[in-house]
Amino acid sequence: MSLSAAELAGVRALTFDVFGTVVDWRSSVIREGQALGAARGLNVDWPAFADAWRGGYAPAMNRVRHGELPWTRLDELHRMTLDRLLDEFSIHSLSEADKQHLNCVWHRLTPWDDSVEGLHRLRQGFVLATLSNGNVSLLVNMAKHAGLPWDCILSAELAGHYKRDPEVYQMAARLLDLRPEQIMLVAAHQDDLQAAHHEGYRTAFVMRPLEHGPDAEPDLSIDPVFDYVAHDFHDLADQLMRV
Amino acid sequence: MSLSAAELAGVRALTFDVFGTVVDWRSSVIREGQALGAARGLNVDWPAFADAWRGGYAPAMNRVRHGELPWTRLDELHRMTLDRLLDEFSIHSLSEADKQHLNCVWHRLTPWDDSVEGLHRLRQGFVLATLSNGNVSLLVNMAKHAGLPWDCILSAELAGHYKRDPEVYQMAARLLDLRPEQIMLVAAHQDDLQAAHHEGYRTAFVMRPLEHGPDAEPDLSIDPVFDYVAHDFHDLADQLMRV
Known part of the structure; x- marks a missing residue:
């Protein structure tokens, strides 16, 4: 070998x-989600949210890979999945600035x-x-x-x-x-x-x-x-x- | 302002x-040229050589810019100019390995x-x-x-x-x-x-x-x-x- x-x-x-x-994406997304949830009074299962967000990763890339979407950078794929999940998890109170900040959690992952x-x-x-x-x-x-x-x-x-x-x-x-x-x-x-x-x-x-x-x-x-x-x-x- | x-x-x-x-390209190229010249017994005006090499930079890029050459990375433009200068400076004794090493002097410039x-x-x-x-x-x-x-x-x-x-x-x-x-x-x-x-x-x-x-x-x-x-x-x- x-x-x-x-x-x-x-x-x-x-x-x-x-x-x-x-980097440990899962713990990082959970930790930031919990902090945001506490600040905004949200009741969310953040481990499930993190897993669902990451779960959207391969399907979103496949849409690019199969020509369904033109080249789209990962930040934007993350945001498309985030917008869907906010709906699925019934999170309706976040401002646009909150959403942008949350989407950039992938820029702040912990090693x-x-x-x-x-x-x-x-x-x-x-x-x-x-x-x-x-x-x-x-x-x-x-x-x-x-x-x-x-x-x-x-x-x-x-x-x-x-x-x-x-x-x-x-x-x-x-x-x-x-x-x-x-x-x-x-x-x-x-x-x-x-x-x-x-x-x-x-x-x-x-x-x-x-x-x-x-x-x-x-x-x-x-x-x-x-x-x-x-x-x-x-x-x-x-x-x-x-x- | x-x-x-x-x-x-x-x-x-x-x-x-x-x-x-x-980085100070000129001193670096002169210094390496002088060391190579001493090792190989060359009698070359290295400051003139360095200036001529750098002088070939803009014209070579312009050949790419004007479509005379397809996209060509700078290492290869440097090599084209180097081959011409070795001839002009009557340097005929360098091995291919010497030439490749000299061409990569641009990777080793001193700040x-x-x-x-x-x-x-x-x-x-x-x-x-x-x-x-x-x-x-x-x-x-x-x-x-x-x-x-x-x-x-x-x-x-x-x-x-x-x-x-x-x-x-x-x-x-x-x-x-x-x-x-x-x-x-x-x-x-x-x-x-x-x-x-x-x-x-x-x-x-x-x-x-x-x-x-x-x-x-x-x-x-x-x-x-x-x-x-x-x-x-x-x-x-x-x-x-x-x-």
Whole structure:
């Protein structure tokens, strides 16, 4: 599974899935929802709201992927889902400013405990780039808010395609001016890694068993094509860094 | 000239021209050329070589701008000029690996003395992004090499147009999801600032009298449309930062 020393030495850049892999979207959305609910006197099941919001993510992207919508950045897809959910959860009292602020919760997600320190370690040996479906401004704001030390913000927005479309992985290789085997995707999601592997990337699966909350039963199955499997970014740094 | 407190408070991102504004391309190219010349026994006027290489920059970009060449990233334009100059300067003994390494000197340019510390100060108050004709990989490698603390790498490559085409400034506003007046261009070159101003950007002229060497007479004229004029990045931080 893991690469030979020569193969690993050829890896120049680590690209990262962000939602779920680097940041804990669920706890962040719940926490901000609860604070907003308390301030506005709302009675909402925020864990269910967070799950439903995230649940709208893949279908919304698929509408872009299948040509039902023109290219639409993730902020706007999030807002379309938010507007639907506010109705479904009978939340009718939020101002437009409240809605805009809530929609930008995805710019303010909290990293997993190991993320920032792990990225600082990994940055000593590799170019670190996002490779996320989040739009560029979302990723820039998140990095600023959370202290994520990226060398480069790469986004599906730059390809005009959402992962797992191959164009996203090809865009990153082109912009980093690297061959696919010089790039590793780090992600908590099997299908993202499989799509990257298909484009010739190296792959590291980082398990995030709490992504969907303490009661979920996440898929932690390991595809033999994965080059590395790690419990967190410290573990990944231990495996990838020779110092 | 300088903005009102309310106008300045609206500025969210500082975008930077890089070659000449952040890094001292001329000294860097001369120094690496001299080292290569000593190692390979070449007798070359490296200051003249550096000036000729940089002199090929605008004409090469204009070939792209006028449709004579398809979109071509700056690394490749630099290489086309380099191959011509090696001939003109009668340098015939370099290996292909030497040429590739020399061409990447533009990835290893040294910042002006104030750049890194000034950027760290400015980063406390603003999103900092490159807005350069250098390709993405060049800018990523340069930042890594020189310790430039960018929040985001933006490049002409992402627009498929070179500055001063308006598409470059428009691309940055779109990707940062900001209105033009929320963005300031920081540059040492009047025409770059004038083009940004035309697109609605705020502007800061940073004087770099040594860009073209100690014997050049640089154009340091101040267009009244510039919002700020600064001697270096410390001076700019003094003017822009309230803390």
